[in-house]
């Protein structure tokens with residue numbers, strides 16, 4: 416194997432330790448800890464397991480945490496009322512409404528109701544605007560892009576002047592990571608191209624990439640011959656391609672595959688993220704970082 420593996424599971428542990436230490440320091444100096452509320456509407460199994468992990472991680476790093484689980488038939492008005500309550504709650508610094516929401520609820524309306532200064536997901540239009548402006552304006556980068564940038568920096572990959580190609584233009588990953596990589600500053604200052612389903616020749620763009628970030632949701636989309644030798648390949652894809660019985664628990668678990676043909680790509684790239692264990696663990700980690708940041712902004716110590 417030629418490529419160095421960028422392991423999200425290892426970087427997560429380093430960052431969570433850093434956050435835990437900072438939370439303890441703030442608690443001692445200021446007598447407060449960051450507060451995170453997760454709001455889950457309904458019983459989507461994937462959402463339930465994500466929220467459980469978010470709350471477990473918040474507890475681990477010393478946050479005040481609330482898991483607010485509501486029934487599937489919660490009205491839009493009642494949900495907006497809950498958000499209003501947490502917007503006004505001084506003990507809460509981060510509000511996360513787990514997506515997707517039930518069909519009778521207008522997702523945009525709900526996300527827009529969150530106080531932008533507590534929007535630790537970074538999905539509110541005010542925070543999207545702050546990200547676009549960059550520099551000191553940026554408050555809460557969305558968690559998956561923030562995790563990607565953190566992995567690139569911690570792996571020691573040069574980003575200044577690098578050709579970055581982003582495959583995918585979603586609001587959650589593609590568009591924000593492209594914006595972040597083109598800003599001035601550490602872990603950025605790159606020349607960025609976004610490619611998508613309307614792009615004429617995906618391969619030729621990918622072949623130019625010093626850093627290739629793939630968030631298309633198509634298993635095996637990126638072929639080994641699309642990868643520039645020595646480049647950094649970040650695979651954001653988490654595709655369920657089957658099921659197996661876990662050796663540990665004896666329960667059925669999903670078989671996951673990324674958007675990149677990993678086995679072939681690892682022989683060509685200089686760095687590569689695995690699936691699972693790559694970008695995935697970074698998302699919740701960066702949610703913790705944003706929640707801590709939110710309290711630091713409030714205390715004037717960010």
Ligand code: GUN
Nearest residue numbers: 511512513514515536558
């Ligand atoms: N559902 C899947 N990913 C996410 C996420 O990052 N944030 C929220 N709020 N919901 C999600």
